[in-house]
Amino acid sequence: MDVRRASFCFLLLCLQVRSSSRAEEQHFYDYPGETVTITCVFSSPGTWRMFCRENCEGENVLIKTSEKEKKRKRYKTEYKSSKSNFRLDVSISDLTLSDSGLYTCGLGGSSSVSYHQFR
Helix, strand or coil: CCHHHHHHHHCCEEEEEEECCEEEEEEEEECCCCCEEEEEEECCCCCEEEEEECCCCHHHEEEEECCCEEEECCEEEEEEECCCCEEEEEEECCCCHHHCCCEEEEEECCCCEEEEEEC
16 A cells, blocks of 8 residues: 555545535545645525635635635635536635634625535
8 A cells, every 4th residue: 555545544634624504515535735626516606705714703714805716825716606506615725634614605795695515
């Protein structure tokens, strides 16, 4: 067994997506050092996008922007819209065990805020 597979066995990263509008949970697995991308789907658009972790305060705000695409350190957001839905893809590159935790992706505007949380 190579070191990478052994690391995966001990450092498995599991992310669950949850929102108030759906009871369904999704699980994401990847190897340390890889990139994981989670797609958050919304029913209404937003003028700003946010990607944060834990309490979403201070340094835990990873990205907050009105741009369609934004990258900061190992984190990236990409906003896509269509007639039927609005997507915010959030990515974490070069995964480590310390990336485990609660994350939030959200869209907001003048009258509403929608978000999804995942671990």
